Amino acid sequence: MSAAYSAVHNNSCLPFIHTWVIKEFQHFCDKQNLLHFIISEPFNSPAPNDSNNNIKLEYTWRLVADIENIGEDFSLYMYIVALQTDFEREKELNDRISTFRFKVFKNQIHGNMNSFEEFIMFNQNSFTHRTKFGIKNAHGGKLCKINQLFPNNDTSISTNIIIRVHINELEKSQNDFKNNINNSSLFSYSLEQFFNNPHFSDVTFTFDCGSELKASRLVLAAKSTYFMNMFTGEWTESNQSKIAIKGVKYEYYKAMIYYFYNGSLDSGLNFDALMGLFSEADMCQIEDLIVIVANKIVEMISNENWHEILLMGWQSNNNYLKKAGLKFVHENWLNIKNTENMKFIIENLNVEWMEELMSISKTNFYRRA
Template sequence: MSTAYSAVHNNSCLPFIHTWVIKEFQHFCDKQNLLHFIISEPFNSPAPSDSNNNIKLEYTWRLVADIENIGEDFSLYMYIAALQTDFEREKELNDRISTFKFKVFKNQIHGNMNSFEEFIMFNQNSFTHRTKFGIKNAHGGKLCKINQLFPNNDTSISTDIIIRVHINEVEKPQNDFKNSINKFSLLSHSLEQFFNNPYFSDITFTF
């Protein structure tokens, strides 16, 4: 089971942030029965506006969580896939340039906020990529090792994880769609907001 949340804030100094909650993540981490890929529902982020027509555009994305068990490397990889919008199809655009950063949070002791720990991508710096459309062209990298999420590699522990992707867009004018950087924003929400909201979880925390 997974849920997701995005909300737009008009502070242009902040990136857009999308939050994806994967509940009972341990079920995906059985080495004998790895499913490997978990794919999020599509979500939209603000795109650079068409300055000539003052049209508010959106980009569509999916997140892909990949659990890999190769030799000693049992890790969670995270990728983002760009889905072509009607506007991009009309303009015959084949890719888009964006800057990304991933974070992951976990909860194993339901009801105890102190149980949350944060792990940042193996290369914690943001990365900029020209992403072609389609799931097979998803781009990203290692987020964390599975044993960072499960003490003693005990993947039987009930674990919910929150994955956040920060997205900064490269603004493109209508004619060549390839120029200056324009940052869009999403209000940065606390973990408390997601886990006390019945839309996202059946867990209630007291603060």
């Protein structure tokens, strides 16, 4: 049994807050009848208005409590799920960039005692995430072990779990986000003097080429929820001082870590390096870096590389790269339709991508007619 309520402040700078209460949580933790997923009812939060039609929009979400069994330990994980709205479906949007902050509490009634306690979530700070739609793309992390919720493993204690999620949508444009992202960072000043500095590092990344890169866990975790989860979760790497990075070029990973320390990109990155950096940022879900690198890549689009940008947009589900690639095809169709790059794209298409490309070619055909 669960209950929920929401609150939104008139001041748009303050977050929307939704509270989900899972009552009698102890019943879900009975190992004889363990229910792994507990899913909240859908709830809505304010979304940026459609400036073209002045329509008031909302985003739809669900929260998920997941009890996972890792070895002999049962642990509680919390996730947020983005549900695609009719407006997003109409606009062919596949994800949304949002900021989140979780607060989780437990309320226990044991005899005449009534206790209320806050639990430290995987990341108490607000974090930005590109949330794709659907439960398989839920974003979150580990809260605690189940036995931490119940003294002496006594699951007969009446226990309510209260989850509060703060959601504050990013209404900035790509360029605004790129120019102002450092203002929201934990470290707003450059740490370049500490980059790859062994005196201020406690983890070393090794690469297939034999190169090594030193970094601070604190800096990486502060800049990225991916690294926060790596160093604080159940990952093998969480307790390792040396972490092997397989199948990734040293230059790409170095550029990502450099960004964490300096707050800006290395000015010497060429197109190939930017594409490699984009792949790493996308895999690690470094949302601010994804936006900045995508902007740089699009600025360099040409007859020689448009096919790589378009394919990357499709493969990473990045609308900014995809639309830039399709726009280039539309505007340069006669010059590129019979090229090796077009042949390369066609050989790598799936049905959905083929339909998008065909719609561009048909538009050009009718335009010429």
